[in-house]
Amino acid sequence: MRIGVIGGGQLGRMMAMAATPLGIHMAFLDPNKGACAGDVGLLVEGAYDDHYEIRELIKHSDRITFEFENVPPETVAFIADQVPVYPSALALETARDRWLEKNLFQRLDIATAPVADIGSQDDLDRAVERIGLPAVLKTRTMGYDGKGQKILRTTDDAAGAFEELGSVPMILEGFIDFDYEVSCIGVRSANGDLAFYPLTRNEHRNAILHRSEPVADHPLQATAETAVGQVMAALDYVGVLAFEFFVVGDRLLANEIAPRVHNSGHWTIEGSTCSQFENHIRAVADLPLGHTGRITPSVMYNLVGALPSREAVLAIPGTHWHDYRKDPRPGRKIGHITVTAATPAELEERCAQLDPLLCNDLG
Amino acid sequence: MRIGVIGGGQLGRMMAMAATPLGIHMAFLDPNKGACAGDVGLLVEGAYDDHYEIRELIKHSDRITFEFENVPPETVAFIADQVPVYPSALALETARDRWLEKNLFQRLDIATAPVADIGSQDDLDRAVERIGLPAVLKTRTMGYDGKGQKILRTTDDAAGAFEELGSVPMILEGFIDFDYEVSCIGVRSANGDLAFYPLTRNEHRNAILHRSEPVADHPLQATAETAVGQVMAALDYVGVLAFEFFVVGDRLLANEIAPRVHNSGHWTIEGSTCSQFENHIRAVADLPLGHTGRITPSVMYNLVGALPSREAVLAIPGTHWHDYRKDPRPGRKIGHITVTAATPAELEERCAQLDPLLCNDLG
Numbered sequence: 001m002r003i004g005v006i007g008g009g010q011l012g013r014m015m016a017m018a019a020t021p022l023g024i025h026m027a028f029l030d031p032n033k034g035a036c037a038g039d040v041g042l043l044v045e046g047a048y049d050d051h052y053e054i055r056e057l058i059k060h061s062d063r064i065t066f067e068f069e070n071v072p073p074e075t076v077a078f079i080a081d082q083v084p085v086y087p088s089a090l091a092l093e094t095a096r097d098r099w100l101e102k103n104l105f106q107r108l109d110i111a112t113a114p115v116a117d118i119g120s121q122d123d124l125d126r127a128v129e130r131i132g133l134p135a136v137l138k139t140r141t142m143g144y145d146g147k148g149q150k151i152l153r154t155t156d157d158a159a160g161a162f163e164e165l166g167s168v169p170m171i172l173e174g175f176i177d178f179d180y181e182v183s184c185i186g187v188r189s190a191n192g193d194l195a196f197y198p199l200t201r202n203e204h205r206n207a208i209l210h211r212s213e214p215v216a217d218h219p220l221q222a223t224a225e226t227a228v229g230q231v232m233a234a235l236d237y238v239g240v241l242a243f244e245f246f247v248v249g250d251r252l253l254a255n256e257i258a259p260r261v262h263n264s265g266h267w268t269i270e271g272s273t274c275s276q277f278e279n280h281i282r283a284v285a286d287l288p289l290g291h292t293g294r295i296t297p298s299v300m301y302n303l304v305g306a307l308p309s310r311e312a313v314l315a316i317p318g319t320h321w322h323d324y325r326k327d328p329r330p331g332r333k334i335g336h337i338t339v340t341a342a343t344p345a346e347l348e349e350r351c352a353q354l355d356p357l358l359c360n361d362l363g
Numbered sequence: 364m365r366i367g368v369i370g371g372g373q374l375g376r377m378m379a380m381a382a383t384p385l386g387i388h389m390a391f392l393d394p395n396k397g398a399c400a401g402d403v404g405l406l407v408e409g410a411y412d413d414h415y416e417i418r419e420l421i422k423h424s425d426r427i428t429f430e431f432e433n434v435p436p437e438t439v440a441f442i443a444d445q446v447p448v449y450p451s452a453l454a455l456e457t458a459r460d461r462w463l464e465k466n467l468f469q470r471l472d473i474a475t476a477p478v479a480d481i482g483s484q485d486d487l488d489r490a491v492e493r494i495g496l497p498a499v500l501k502t503r504t505m506g507y508d509g510k511g512q513k514i515l516r517t518t519d520d521a522a523g524a525f526e527e528l529g530s531v532p533m534i535l536e537g538f539i540d541f542d543y544e545v546s547c548i549g550v551r552s553a554n555g556d557l558a559f560y561p562l563t564r565n566e567h568r569n570a571i572l573h574r575s576e577p578v579a580d581h582p583l584q585a586t587a588e589t590a591v592g593q594v595m596a597a598l599d600y601v602g603v604l605a606f607e608f609f610v611v612g613d614r615l616l617a618n619e620i621a622p623r624v625h626n627s628g629h630w631t632i633e634g635s636t637c638s639q640f641e642n643h644i645r646a647v648a649d650l651p652l653g654h655t656g657r658i659t660p661s662v663m664y665n666l667v668g669a670l671p672s673r674e675a676v677l678a679i680p681g682t683h684w685h686d687y688r689k690d691p692r693p694g695r696k697i698g699h700i701t702v703t704a705a706t707p708a709e710l711e712e713r714c715a716q717l718d719p720l721l722c723n724d725l726g
Contacts, residue, residue: 017380020403023673023686023698039383040403273681273703288678295659295703310386315651318636323386335386340636340658 001285002027004061004083006075008035008043010324010333011067011261011277014269016040018277024285027060028067029053036325037067048075058083065239065284069095069259070142086190086284087259091235095259098140098171105254108230112254113246114174121162127172128158134175137161139168151175176253178246182215183264184224187240187279187289188232195279195292196225197272200264202244206362208331212264213299214271220245220252231257240265240280263302263333270320270338271298296340297347301354303335305361313337316353318346331363364648365390367424367446369438371398371406373687373696374430374624374640377632379403381640387648390423391430392416399688400430411438421446428602428647432458432622433505449553449647450622454598458622461534462503468617471593475617476609477537484525490535491521497538500524502531514538539616541609545578546627547587550603550642550652551595558642558655559588560635563627565607569725571694575627576662577634583608583615594620603628603643626665626696633683633701634661659703660710664717666698668724676700679716681709694726 001024005012008030016026016037026041033045042060046053049072058064063084069092076089094100102115116127118137128135133155139148150165152158152172162170181204185197199218203211218224228243242262244255265276274282274290282289306328313319320338328334339354341347364387368375371393379389379400389404396408405423409416412435421427426447432455439452457463465478479490481500491498496518502511513528515521515535525533544567548560562581566574581587591606605625607618628639637645637653645652669691676682683701691697702717704710 013383017383020376020380021683021685023684023688025402039388282677287674290677291680295705311650314645314653317654320384321386322384325386342658 001025002060002062003281003284004029004057004064005037005067006048006057006064006071006079007067008032008037009067010036010326012037013040013324014266014277014322015065015067015261015281018275019281022278022281022285022287024281025060027057029057039325048072051078054079063284065280066092066260071096086238087241088236088238091237091241091259094235095257096141098138098256099169101256102171104231104234108227108234110227110230110254111251112173113176116172118162118170118172121160124158124162124170124172128152128155131172131174133158136173136175137165137170138173139165139170141169176246176248178248178253180247181244181255182218182220182224182247182252183212183242183244183262184221184228185240185242185262185265185268185276186225186228186232187276187283187292188229188237189283189289190238190286192233193289194229194232195289196221196228197265197268197276197292198294199224200267202264205360206331208304208333208362209263209302210304210360211299211301212267214267214294216294216297219250220247223252227252227254235259239283240276263336264300266322266336267298267300267338268292269322270340271296296342297344298338298340299347299351300336300338301358302333303337303358303360304333305330305363306359307335308357308359312357313354316350317341318350319354328361329363330361364388365423365425366644366647367392367420367427368400368430369411369420369427369434369442370430371395371400372430373399373689375400376403376687377629377640377685378428378430378624378644381638382644385641385644385648385650387644388423390420392420402688411435414441417442426647428643429455429623434459449601450604451599451601454600454604454622457598458620459505460503461501461619462532464619465534467594467597471590471597473590473593473617474614475536476539479535481525481533481535484523487521487525487533487535491515491518494535494537496521499536499538500528500533501536502528502533504532539609539611541611541616543610544607544618545581545583545587545610545615546575546605546607546625547584547591548603548605548625548628548631548639549588549591549595550639550646550655551592551600552646552652553601553649555596556652557592557595558652559584559591560628560631560639560655561657562587563630565627568723569694571667571696571725572626572665573667573723574662574664575630577630577657579657579660582613583610586615590615590617598622602646603639626699627663629685629699630661630663630701631655632685633703634659659705660707661701661703662710662714663699663701664721665696666700666721666723667696668693668726669722670698671720671722675720676717679713680704681713682717691724692726693724
């Protein structure tokens with residue numbers, strides 16, 4: 001079995017680390033000839049719409065999967081004509097477009113913030129009236145890590161905001177005064193088997209994920225699993241899907257889905273029996289899904305823009321170093337650290353030792 | 364940091380899997396152009412005494428380590444002249460020669476079976492008289508997995524046995540009626556820090572390791588750690604060392620050491636905080652050692668000569684598949700499975716499900 005991946009960054013790299021012991025070969029398409037997944041698989045250098053290089057990738061692939069959702073739909077269609085694609089084109093199309101995504105949530109009766117589709121400044125003005133301020137204006141496609149969005153606090157902020165974000169299709173979302181964010185990572189096999197990891201509590205800095213911690217027995221676990229399962233069934237999904245929610249009191253409000261392995265699931269490498277990467281590969285390869293339970297308390301910290309001292313970090317017991325071997329740039333995720341411990345108290349103590357060593361450059 | 368390895372088999376492959384997240388590049392020297400470590404690192408194709416190709420490996424290496432102990436001493440000396448070598452030449456020389464090894468144990472007052480150095484049939488006859496029968500005759504060098512040895516039960520077996528095993532230097536060891544075999548895997552850093560994994564109970568079939576299970580709180584753990592620590596200190600050892608012992612009642616008798624990561628430590632990938640592979644890399648790279656405690660009950664099974672159904676194995680919860688991507692041959696180790704579980708009872712149940720699926724061809 002050979003699996004091809006559109007994208008050759010750290011997510012692909014960690015997929016390959018999980019696939020190798022399973023005896024599965026990985027190949028990657030990436031425009032960057034130094035793409036870091038190339039360390040552990042075959043790298044095909046090419047743009048994501050370069051049909052010649054896509055054909056080259058397909059030559060080395062029995063199935064194709066994705067490392068990111070902003071794949072040109074024409075690319076997905078071109079590939080799907082030749083080789084099975086997981087997740088489905090429908091899943092990618094839905095996840096890359098915030099309006100289609102919110103529409104799906106509404107059809108499935110999954111609670112969200114108030115939301116409106118925006119095609120013009122007029123639409124925006126009307127939506128501001130209906131939803132109220134503050135609210136968040138987001139481009140329908142191509143947004144990530146806080147890019148392609150603007151918080152509107154006053155009608156002045158709203159004036160001209162449609163043009164400011166590029167006069168492209170957008171959505172306006174009512175501002176949610178949420179307690180915190182969680183994500184639920186699920187995996188679905190071709191025959192409809194489902195498995196879910198424990199909810200992960202996420203903390204951002206400068207709109208970039210800073211820290212994720214899986215929560216034992218979260219009271220909203222079952223609610224989240226129901227929503228993730230519904231979405232995966234509706235999209236005829238195969239593979240890992242990450243679903244971000246806002247926690248508001250005892251309720252979950254759906255934020256967004258990512259049709260792929262996700263940063264908030266990196267803790268699963270050491271913290272769970274079968275990691276999100278292995279489970280994604282298992283699903284795509286049509287192998288039985290692995291257990292998703294927590295085996296030990298853990299926390300993941302992103303390394304953004306700069307790496308701390310590896311020696312100092314590894315001197316703390318239970319630290320697991322993940323260097324993606326990417327060139328450091330402010331705001332760029334270049335690694336992560338997972339901390340594990342036998343008890344929550346020990347974990348807290350280790351995190352307290354680690355925290356002052358981190359030297360992220362958020363840009 | 365770049366680490367070169369003499370040998371490119373599964374041990375090197377698993378070292379590279381541990382080194383990659385640490386941001387460390389691996390290169391391998393192996394005469395086989397399909398050597399399986401080449402999937403996850405740079406493979407230099409060349410014989411172990413080919414100085415041209417060894418120089419090529421050194422070009423890609425800040426330090427050199429070893430995947431097996433039967434490296435020509437000239438190769439070790441040649442490399443050590445150019446780049447640091449871990450473990451030391453002395454460690455390799457001692458471990459590859461059963462007589463030097465036993466001598467070291469005796470110097471350190473580590474109990475062994477009665478043993479004699481054999482250079483001729485006369486030596487053998489005298490040693491049989493002194494030690495008694497049954498006894499085991501072994502070549503001093505190049506023996507592994509039961510090769511290069513003969514059990515002598517009667518004086519008839521002893522007659523001509525020196526010639527039969529090739530008229531090379533040998534040892535004769537008194538036969539030990541042991542209860543079972545354990546191994547203790549230790550790791551030592553350049554500054555003398557030590558860490559030890561829990562004792563692993565090993566079961567062989569046809570002289571090939573079949574199953575290894577780490578034992579929680581084995582009463583002989585401290586005794587074993589003392590011996591391993593003494594040997595590592597005596598050899599100025601850096602890296603992972605495996606020490607096999609016979610358990611006889613409440614005593615340990617030293618069998619042999621392997622100056623490298625070891626098959627009986629494969630369970631540490633999933634069963635310990637920091638695997639033997641990562642700890643070996645950490646030691647060689649002069650990074651702090653990782654924790655060696657058991658995080659979950661586990662058992663490792665070797666896959667020899669043939670792979671069972673991957674689908675069937677992965678359908679059992681807590682199974683971890685390791686395909687080395689080596690061509691199957693009777694008696695050849697081509698993969699392993701580690702089973703983990705939350706409790707010993709659950710582990711036993713999962714092993715009972717796994718056992719009938721195994722289809723080893725021991726040759």
